Amino acid sequence: MVRCSNSLIGTLNFLTFLLSIPVLFTGIWLSKQAHTECDRWLERPIIAFGVFLLLISLAGLIGACCHVRWLLWLYLVVMFMFILLLSAFSIFVFVVTIKGDGEELSGKGYKEYRLGNYSIMLQNRVNNPVAWNRMKSCLQSSQICFQFQKQYVKDNVHQFYNEKLSALQSGCCKPSNDCGFTYQSPTRWMKTGNVTHSNPDCDAWSNDPNIMCFNCQSCKAALLQNTKTDWRNVSIVNAIILIFLSIVYSIGCCAFRNIKKDNWKGY
Template sequence: MIKFSNSLIGLINFLTFLLSIAILGGGIWLSTKANNSDCLKFLQWPLIIIGVALMVVSLAGFVGACYRNTFLLWFYLLTMFFIIAAFLVFIVFAYVVTDKGSGRHVMNRNYLDYYLSDYSGWLKERVQKDSYWSKISSCIRDSHVCSKMGVEINGVPESADMFYLRKLSPIQSGCCKPPTVCGYVYENETMWNQGGGTMDYDLDCSTWSNDQSQLCYACNSCRAGVLATVKKHWRKISIVNIVLLVLLVIVYIIGIAAFRNNKRIENDEPYSSTRMTKSQPSRIHF
């Protein structure tokens, strides 16, 4: 098994190299998606860094295993250890910061409403900072996610009852309409008139504006919608990340076996044999 480890580590690192390309592509895709609609750049940079690091390390491990280069294998093992540790910290951190909070079901509505009070921790503190939120809200506004909500049936705008049956994204629900509790009356997807709701119940009720450049971009519900989007994206890739972490650990263990095998070859130690020396040579000869 130890002699077989060099060939196996070379093959696995080649596959890991291909996987690093996919991870790098995923990070770039998340970056593009964040710029276009979600606007909270949280997941893409760790994935891009991990993808590039895996690409470099897998090349070093592949060359080191195939050419029995002990230095490259040593570099591979040392760097892989830090990558695994950093990846584990990233997974745990992302789970912790996206653990709490979810949308609330609303009576006679198919979409969910989002409240910032349901969230806590580092991400909530980030979106509550005006300097940080101004960049996110500007990004959401520039993405035109709200203006794209309009739906027509046979050339006729959808009715209120049809709108209530829609499944809105967290950002559409939190940023493009007022919270349901405010009691606003539907005119169209982004135009709502004051009704009989309790306007003092939620600060967002007075923050909402029919000005298409304002809407609910300054609302806490919009902040909550962004956090819900981050949580949704993290949950989608969490299983892949855990599987990747397990794969990295397996590759690391095999890499240790390959490194030991190369050290044995450099020391001219035959496999499954031991060297014994006597402190005093025997004086009996036959």
């Protein structure tokens, strides 16, 4: 039976080591470029992942190429735990993001988003007052509604209703379709007097550019829709990484057995 080559696991880990360098520098670059809390949420996980790849690839490279049995054993244990962690994360993302999506509106090009359509775990996150105030501050500082107003300011009501708005534009920068407000501009709507609305977002809406619909349930739902989309994209990348790491782990196990056999032959 042909034995697995230690040079193969060494080569794969060398490629992983090279990959860790741009990942690490990307995280550092993001931390330097961030201007608001919106920009700062991602660089720490990227830096941590880059450092992990750097260390684990060095351990696998040295262990396989220099026949350091204990280092290769440590490499395999850590790699196995990491594979389990990624698998658990994939399952978690699938369970949390299986529910929720925008609702189609008759005669409208955009969708509307309702908080109750998303998983309870995600709802609890945005319903936490402290957490939501931080997220709301992030959205306000990003000036998403200012850009929204600037982009569609020349639209008449019919043109506006046919626009393909993003989730955050629809949920945070305009009132719900349930309210029946009169369109004046993308971020300015006239409330109808003495009309009761079953949707609490109608009372939460304000033409004040600092308030808009940032206190609305629809804004929370729109943020969850973005989170769901991002997590689904991450899960695809995660699946690719899992396949690659599983192959590397299998080859690493062969390399470990080779070292063990060589040690026995030395006696």
